[in-house]
Amino acid sequence: MTDASPGFACAPGFACAKVNLHLHVTGRRADGYHLLDSLVVFPPVGDTLSLAPAAGLSLAVDGPFAPALSGEGDNLVLRAAARFAAHAGRAPEAAFRLVKTLPVASGIGGGSADAAAALRLLAARWNLPIPPDLALALGADVPVCLARRPVRMSGIGEILAPAPDLPEFGLVLVNPGVAVSTPAIFRARAGEFSPQADLPPAWPTAGRMAADLARLGNDLQTPAIALAPVIADVLAAIAAADSCLLARMSGSGATCFGLFPDAEAARRAAAGLARDGWWCWGGAGQMAPAQG
Numbered sequence: 236m237t238d239a240s241p242g243f244a245c246a247p248g249f250a251c252a253k254v255n256l257h258l259h260v261t262g263r264r265a266d267g268y269h270l271l272d273s274l275v276v277f278p279p280v281g282d283t284l285s286l287a288p289a290a291g292l293s294l295a296v297d298g299p300f301a302p303a304l305s306g307e308g309d310n311l312v313l314r315a316a317a318r319f320a321a322h323a324g325r326a327p328e329a330a331f332r333l334v335k336t337l338p339v340a341s342g343i344g345g346g347s348a349d350a351a352a353a354l355r356l357l358a359a360r361w362n363l364p365i366p367p368d369l370a371l372a373l374g375a376d377v378p379v380c381l382a383r384r385p386v387r388m389s390g391i392g393e394i395l396a397p398a399p400d401l402p403e404f405g406l407v408l409v410n411p412g413v414a415v416s417t418p419a420i421f422r423a424r425a426g427e428f429s430p431q432a433d434l435p436p437a438w439p440t441a442g443r444m445a446a447d448l449a450r451l452g453n454d455l456q457t458p459a460i461a462l463a464p465v466i467a468d469v470l471a472a473i474a475a476a477d478s479c480l481l482a483r484m485s486g487s488g489a490t491c492f493g494l495f496p497d498a499e500a501a502r503r504a505a506a507g508l509a510r511d512g513w514w515c516w517g518g519a520g521q522m523a524p525a526q527g
């Protein structure tokens with residue numbers, strides 16, 4: 236699988252993967268939602284959403300993970316479009332086409348990224364701002380997926396602060412083909428809450444970044460392994476890859492990531508990790524900045 240080109244990666248319909256480099260559960264609200272602290276990055280791999288004028292609202296899905304969404308009557312793209320149209324007082328007239336490249340229910344925010352892409356496409360067409368509350372109501376990960384740049388995320392996902400300046404680094408993503416339910420993983424989490432992480436303003440190298448991140452964790456990883464033990468195999472395989480600096484699960488799983496010194500090392504590692512039923516990708520840790 237190839238990286239999205241820099242120009243394409245900045246297109247409003249590009250719904251790139253979200254990776255939680257650390258994920259601390261710091262508390263729980265009265266409504267059951269959890270307070271989080273996470274450093275989130277967006278590598279150049281993702282779904283692509285496009286939009287054509289139409290009389291009604293529709294969605295056609297293709298791509299390698301389209302079958303996983305075939306029974307999905309309430310796709311997040313349609314939900315996002317319907318809610319934005321209602322908010323804007325417009326008819327939801329749009330024929331969406333989604334190329335589903337990211338595994339579904341996998342801890343890298345594919346559905347949230349698709350919803351964010353739908354909002355961006357409609358905002359551009361209608362020349363309207365996207366209301367932050369509308370984004371959050373679609374899912375706790377939708378605000379960060381709208382941002383699509385490295386950020387420090389807190390609250391339940393709605394508070395976005397600048398990330399440390401990041402060095403060049405590579406990422407490998409591996410999903411073992413097991414869908415994991417986010418609410419089930421939060422319910423299975425046990426133990427104390429974690430503190431907010433202490434992060435420096437910048438990391439000079441991928442090695443220093445990995446060393447600091449290694450002192451943090453993903454509080455959902457242990458409950459996810461209990462529900463899907465294959466995640467431990469994925470983590471061991473990534474950690475054993477040549478020049479891997481850190482292996483950890485993203486979000487509520489089951490996708491795990493490896494941190495590498497650069498994109499080339501990550502690509503090599505991803506090629507070596509391929510197994511039947513495993514989705515593997517390797518490349519740059521973050522998208523190239525917008526050009527021009």
Ligand SMILES: C[C@@](CO)(OP(=O)(O)O)[C@H](O)COP(=O)(O)OP(=O)(O)OC[C@H]1O[C@@H](n2ccc(N)nc2=O)[C@H](O)[C@@H]1O
Nearest residue numbers: 267268269342343344374375376391417418421486487488
């Ligand atoms: C865990 C994270 C970390 O980035 O990633 P994913 O595993 O989804 O990729 C996100 O917070 C997931 O965001 P998202 O998947 O949009 O969550 P939502 O649809 O809003 O919520 C699904 C369910 O997850 C739980 N939930 C979600 C977010 C949060 N801060 N606290 C929670 O307790 C709640 O049980 C909620 O009913």
Ligand SMILES: Nc1ncnc2c1ncn2[C@@H]1O[C@H](COP(=O)(O)OP(=O)(O)O)[C@@H](O)[C@H]1O
Nearest residue numbers: 310311312339340341342343344345346347349
């Ligand atoms: N466009 C979409 N892509 C992925 N999942 C979707 C989509 N629309 C609705 N969903 C639902 O959202 C759930 C969460 O999917 P996803 O965002 O891929 O995972 P995660 O929240 O673990 O990162 C899925 O179980 C699926 O039922």
